Amino acid sequence: MKALSMFILKLFGWKIEGDFSPQVKKCVVVAAPHTSNWDFVLGRAALYVLGINVKYLIKKSFFVFPLNLFFKFTGGIAVDRSKHNNLVDALANLFNHYDDLKIMITPEGTRSRVEKWKTGFYHVAQKAKVPVVLGFLDYKNKIAGVGPTYYLTGDFNKDMEYIQAFYQNKNAKFPEKFNKQIFVAKENTGNLPN
Numbered sequence: 001m002k003a004l005s006m007f008i009l010k011l012f013g014w015k016i017e018g019d020f021s022p023q024v025k026k027c028v029v030v031a032a033p034h035t036s037n038w039d040f041v042l043g044r045a046a047l048y049v050l051g052i053n054v055k056y057l058i059k060k061s062f063f064v065f066p067l068n069l070f071f072k073f074t075g076g077i078a079v080d081r082s083k084h085n086n087l088v089d090a091l092a093n094l095f096n097h098y099d100d101l102k103i104m105i106t107p108e109g110t111r112s113r114v115e116k117w118k119t120g121f122y123h124v125a126q127k128a129k130v131p132v133v134l135g136f137l138d139y140k141n142k143i144a145g146v147g148p149t150y151y152l153t154g155d156f157n158k159d160m161e162y163i164q165a166f167y168q169n170k171n172a173k174f175p176e177k178f179n180k181q182i183f184v185a186k187e188n189t190g191n192l193p194n
Contacts, residue, residue, distance in 0.1 A: 005045035009144065014042060018145035020050050020133065026095050027149065028125040029054050029104040029133045030163070033172035035111050042137055044074060046144035047104070052133075056104040075104075088120050092127035104135065107182070117182040122159065126152055134163065140171035157185045 009016065029052065031043050047054055055075045063071060063078040071078075079087065095101055103124070107117035125132050134147035147166050152159050160183040172178035 001048045002051070005048035008045050009042070009049065012042070012142070014046075014142045014144055016046055016049050016145050017143050018050060018147060020052050020146050021149065022051070024102075024131065024133070024149055025100045026098070026128070026130045027102050027133045028121050028128075028130060029102055029135045029146070030121055031056075031104050031106045031135045032108060032117075032167055033137065033170060033178040034106040034108045035175075035177035036173040037111070038173060039106075039111075039137055042144050043104075043135060046137075047135070047146075050146060052102060052146070054102045054104040057106075077103075088123045088127065091120075091124045095128035095130055102133070108178075111177065115179060116184055119156075119183070122152070122156070126154070132163070134166050136167065136170045137172075138170045139173045160185075 029047070031039070033039070044054075044056075053075065055077050057079045058071055058076045060078040060080045062068075063076070068078075091103060094103070105121040105124070107119070107121050121132065131149045131151045133149050135145070136147060137144050150159070150162060164180070164182045167182065168180055170178075
């Protein structure tokens with residue numbers, strides 16, 4: 001897959017940026033911005049080139065034959081978004097069962113513009129005690145890759161400000177759909193927001 005991924009990225013004129021440490025065996029990979037179906041193709045290709053083998057969440061409705069074979073092969077995990085089943089706890093618990101697990105999450109949760117990111121990725125990483133790797137696509141500069149591996153401090157506002165700052169110079173395929181104000185600061189009550 002690495003050779004095919006390199007070919008696809010070169011064909012479209014994309015460059016890869018970032019240095020992922022092979023010592024990081026478990027993490028949550030944030031994938032942003034997410035405004036197009038092309039994000040999956042380019043982002044997944046970039047991760048293959050960087051040697052980051054991820055699992056990712058995808059709507060259960062996409063898991064129909066023959067697409068389900070492709071999604072399983074590339075690391076897809078079917079999620080039924082119509083049910084409110086504690087997905088955060090289930091994903092955090094997965095890390096207890098694997099020596100090497102990287103789960104990619106698109107915090108926007110949709111290709112449409114959102115007012116703020118869903119914070120499930122944060123809670124999964126926090127509960128599983130794993131770092132967050134900041135994956136990105138920059139369509140303007142045709143660069144895909146990963147930024148720093150970030151270890152959450154437990155201070156939600158501080159962590160989200162750091163993550164938000166990282167994505168300020170990343171350009172979505174459809175910029176009008178990417179809100180760079182990814183969170184609303186919460187009063188420090190000791191509780192993490194939902």
